[in-house]
Amino acid sequence: xxxxxxxxxxxxxxxxxxxxxxxxxxxxxxxxxxxxxxxxxxxxxxxxxxxxxxxxxxxxxxxxxxxxxxxxxxxxxxxxxxxxxxxxxxxxxxxxxxxxxxxxxxxxxxxxxxxxxxxxxxxxxxxxxxxxxxxxxxxxxxxxxxxxxxxxxxxxxxxxxxxxxxxxxxxxxxxxxxxxxxxxxxxxxxxxxxxxxxxxxxxxxxxxxxxxxxxxxxxxxxxxxxxxxxxxxxxxxxxxxxxxxxxxxxxxxxxxxxxxxxxxxxxxxxxxxxxxxxxxxxxxxxxxxxxxxxxxxxxxxxxxxxxxxxxxxxxxxxxxxxxxxxxxxxxxxxxxxxxxxxxxxxxxxxxxxxxxxxxxxxxxxxxxxxxxxxxxxxxxxxxxxxxxxxxxxxxxxxxxxxxxxxxxxxxxxxxxxxxxxxxxxxxxxxxxxxxxxxxxxxxxxxxxxxxxxxxxxxxxxxxxxxxxxxxxxxxxxxxxxxxxxxxxxxxxxxxxxxxxxxxxxxxxxxxxxxxxxxxxxxxx
Amino acid sequence: xxxxxxxxxxxxxxxxxxxxxxxxxxxxxxxxxxxxxxxxxxxxxxxxxxxxxxxxxxxxxxxxxxxxxxxxxxxxxxxxxxxxxxxxxxxxxxxxxxxxxxxxxxxxxxxxxxxxxxxxxxxxxxxxxxxxxxxxxxxxxxxxxxxxxxxxxxxxxxxxxxxxxxxxxxxxxxxxxxxxxxxxxxxxxxxxxxxxxxxxxxxxxxxxxxxxxxxxxxxxxxxxxxxxxxxxxxxxxxxxxxxxxxxxxxxxxxxxxxxxxxxxxxxxxxxxxxxxxxxxxxxxxxxxxxx
Numbered sequence: 001x002x003x004x005x006x007x008x009x010x011x012x013x014x015x016x017x018x019x020x021x022x023x024x025x026x027x028x029x030x031x032x033x034x035x036x037x038x039x040x041x042x043x044x045x046x047x048x049x050x051x052x053x054x055x056x057x058x059x060x061x062x063x064x065x066x067x068x069x070x071x072x073x074x075x076x077x078x079x080x081x082x083x084x085x086x087x088x089x090x091x092x093x094x095x096x097x098x099x100x101x102x103x104x105x106x107x108x109x110x111x112x113x114x115x116x117x118x119x120x121x122x123x124x125x126x127x128x129x130x131x132x133x134x135x136x137x138x139x140x141x142x143x144x145x146x147x148x149x150x151x152x153x154x155x156x157x158x159x160x161x162x163x164x165x166x167x168x169x170x171x172x173x174x175x176x177x178x179x180x181x182x183x184x185x186x187x188x189x190x191x192x193x194x195x196x197x198x199x200x201x202x203x204x205x206x207x208x209x210x211x212x213x214x215x216x217x218x219x220x221x222x223x224x225x226x227x228x229x230x231x232x233x234x235x236x237x238x239x240x241x242x243x244x245x246x247x248x249x250x251x252x253x254x255x256x257x258x259x260x261x262x263x264x265x266x267x268x269x270x271x272x273x274x275x276x277x278x279x280x281x282x283x284x285x286x287x288x289x290x291x292x293x294x295x296x297x298x299x300x301x302x303x304x305x306x307x308x309x310x311x312x313x314x315x316x317x318x319x320x321x322x323x324x325x326x327x328x329x330x331x332x333x334x335x336x337x338x339x340x341x342x343x344x345x346x347x348x349x350x351x352x353x354x355x356x357x358x359x360x361x362x363x364x365x366x367x368x369x370x371x372x373x374x375x376x377x378x379x380x381x382x383x384x385x386x387x388x389x390x391x392x393x394x395x396x397x398x399x400x401x402x403x404x405x406x407x408x409x410x411x412x413x414x415x416x417x418x419x420x421x422x423x424x425x426x427x428x429x430x431x432x433x434x435x436x437x438x439x440x441x442x443x444x445x446x447x448x449x450x451x452x453x454x455x456x457x458x459x460x461x462x463x464x465x466x467x468x469x470x471x472x473x474x475x476x477x478x479x480x481x482x483x484x485x486x487x488x489x490x491x492x493x494x495x496x497x498x499x500x501x502x503x504x505x506x507x508x509x510x511x512x513x514x515x516x517x518x519x520x521x522x523x524x
Numbered sequence: 525x526x527x528x529x530x531x532x533x534x535x536x537x538x539x540x541x542x543x544x545x546x547x548x549x550x551x552x553x554x555x556x557x558x559x560x561x562x563x564x565x566x567x568x569x570x571x572x573x574x575x576x577x578x579x580x581x582x583x584x585x586x587x588x589x590x591x592x593x594x595x596x597x598x599x600x601x602x603x604x605x606x607x608x609x610x611x612x613x614x615x616x617x618x619x620x621x622x623x624x625x626x627x628x629x630x631x632x633x634x635x636x637x638x639x640x641x642x643x644x645x646x647x648x649x650x651x652x653x654x655x656x657x658x659x660x661x662x663x664x665x666x667x668x669x670x671x672x673x674x675x676x677x678x679x680x681x682x683x684x685x686x687x688x689x690x691x692x693x694x695x696x697x698x699x700x701x702x703x704x705x706x707x708x709x710x711x712x713x714x715x716x717x718x719x720x721x722x723x724x725x726x727x728x729x730x731x732x733x734x735x736x737x738x739x740x741x742x743x744x745x746x747x748x749x750x751x752x753x754x755x756x757x758x759x760x761x762x763x764x765x766x767x768x769x770x771x772x773x774x775x776x777x778x779x780x781x782x783x784x785x786x787x788x789x790x791x792x793x794x795x796x797x798x799x800x801x802x803x804x805x806x807x808x809x810x811x812x813x814x815x
Contacts (some may be wrong), residue, residue, distance in 0.1 A: 031815055038565050040560060041565045042564065043746070044562075044745030044747070046560075047560050048540060110743060110768075110771070111625070111768065112625025112627055112768075113623070114624065114625055141796070144660035144664055145665075147656075147657035148656045148660075150657075150659075151656030151657050167664055199768070199771040200772055201770070224739075226625065226744075228745065228751075230745025230748075231559065231561065231745060232742075232772055232773035233743075233745075235772040236743070236771070244556060253710065254746065255712065255713075257712045257747065258710070258747035258750075281624070281654070346691070347637050353549075
């Protein structure tokens with residue numbers, strides 16, 4: 001990873017240089033723009049898009065808004081973020097359903113982009129919303145694509161219309177046309193047509209796709225594209241736009257470490273909205289696309305919202321409430337501490353989660369050094385205590401601590417540190433749970449200043465001064481609506497409402513306690 | 525077959541080389557063309573710096589010379605490593621790995637056919653027990669190629685055990701070449717990458733592995749390098765296969781991959797037909813790329 005610094009690292013480095021100066025000169029801007037250009041190219045953004053993009057950023061960075069700003073460097077970050085969101089989310093919208101069912105959704109894309117898997121994900125997602133989708137096997141080209149669709153359909157629990165065996169047998173246009181009748185008869189309100197993968201240069205296959213489109217007159221044609229694709233994204237997207245004229249884009253394999261520059265290229269060259277993102281191999285790894293989050297991913301402003309959502313999924317809400325109560329009534333015990341830690345582990349790799357925090361790019365090194373097993377060791381220590389000791393840590397005298405240290409294969413110092421950390425945490429949690437804001441020294445404001453936030457953090461991560469993080473978390477929570485995602489709001493695009501306020505405004509959003517609890521763990 | 529010229533850079537370069545002299549614009553165009561071919565900023569810079577030096581040294585102003593130098597430069601970079609497949613063990617075990625959707629199963633089908641035309645007996649192991657219908661897809665290919673196949677007994681069976689059984693079968697029946705298909709996995713999934721290490725370890729209990737082929741999709745951008753590095757670390761890749769070269773993507777990133785990792789390209793795939801797989805020849809590749 002670290003050997004070929006990614007886009008975020010690059011920009012962070014550039015902006016660091018910028019921030020040390022009070023004012024931006026034209027030369028500064030040019031240098032920054034050069035770095036942005038290179039970084040975007042490294043992230044596989046198409047050359048034409050890069051030229052266009054850097055041109056706009058340069059123009060705005062030289063304008064008045066930057067020089068009048070208190071902190072020009074932050075202003076540049078803001079501009080870049082805004083422009084990214086503008087391109088990525090300028091056309092944000094949801095699936096359009098037909099007035100008269102069935103709604104027909106057709107999938108098209110290169111080989112191996114993930115169409116068949118996506119068909120299953122989309123069907124499952126729609127079924128969850130109360131629709132009755134049917135999958136149509138119109139990929140009769142690839143060996144056993146039909147079988148794959150049937151398996152995927154069974155996994156998603158939806159019907160599959162597959163009259164032809166595939167493997168080169170049958171006419172996909174006819175299958176698609178017949179499927180419409182089938183859907184009408186069986187009262188499926190949505191039908192998803194999986195087509196064969198085809199290359200943009202393959203005129204014959206493109207014509208076939210166009211024929212399928214003509215035959216069924218779909219309400220949506222989704223172009224499925226791999227987030228890892230390189231400069232060819234533009235040529236391919238153009239070929240598909242000319243060939244089948246897709247209405248929306250789906251970005252797949254976002255769970256990899258590709259920066260997804262293709263998203264920027266496709267959105268900017270075709271003007272079609274990116275509607276969904278596919279983030280894993282399980283059928284549930286599918287979500288509406290959030291342009292502001294994607295911009296943040298590219299810019300390394302941190303993917304706070306995704307992080308919170310993940311945390312929410314993993315945290316048992318009742319459990320969290322109970323814990324919050326315990327904080328308030330001072331009955332938080334080491335047992336609860338352990339439980340929380342185990343919940344945290346359910347969320348997956350801590351490193352991955354930390355990677356989503358703002359400015360994490362700047363602390364990749366520390367992240368690499370972070371030892372996940374530290375948590376296991378803590379668990380071992382707690383589990384070496386007796387029940388009574390866990391509920392009343394005050395009992396822990398020297399000899400008990402020695403016993404625990406032996407039992408868990410650690411040293412007394414480590415046990416002491418844990419107890420100390422626990423006490424600090426409990427004390428602070430109490431304050432937070434009562435609605436107070438713990439007094440945190442040296443914690444600058446984070447929103448919009450992702451990079452400075454990042455640089456301040458590492459020592460907290462390592463030393464376990466957990467006091468810093470909940471405050472930051474709370475601050476962020478409060479600032480979500482206006483701070484971090486300002487980009488989206490300022491750009492004045494539908495995107496901001498799409499990704500952000502839906503979440504921040506949600507009454508059952510993550511409560512401060514949950515966040516604090518999560519943050520406490522991270523603060524280890 | 526799709527139009528071959530679309531794959532080549534020649535279209536992008538034609539205007540440049542048709543001009544009378546080399547000027548600043550030529551260099552800009554060349555840089556753009558290389559970047560658009562996914563060479564990546566680093567390699568592009570390196571190639572251009574080298575070319576500039578050469579042009580200065582030979583004091584040429586003729587774009588035709590530049591074209592020749594570019595071709596030679598790329599060929600030289602590609603030819604540094606030996607692209608020969610080493611399948612002299614019996615059985616020769618070939619493990620095929622890569623991220624999702626790059627064309628591993630298709631490549632195996634074509635590779636099996638390729639070997640069958642040389643009259644080698646081949647058995648393929650369907651160790652992609654994860655993706656829906658992957659086993660059936662491989663079975664179809666095996667049938668087309670005239671190769672035997674070892675299937676998992678149950679869905680979701682440990683891929684290592686399928687691999688083990690395949691090699692076992694080859695040994696007991698005297699089959700010359702074993703090709704193991706694996707499930708696609710993104711290089712960021714630590715657990716899945718460890719699984720690959722295990723497959724490798726389990727096979728090696730039976731027989732040494734002759735080749736570990738990493739399949740790379742030509743449409744991939746700079747992420748290809750990250751893929752290669754992860755797979756080299758976990759699977760001990762010995763050769764690269766570049767697929768989907770029949771599209772408009774130029775796969776320039778393989779140059780960076782080959783250069784940074786020292787792993788040679790061994791095969792290239794150019795279509796969905798069973799015969800669309802060829803050995804890699806640096807000279808031909810560079811010729812086609814530059815025109």
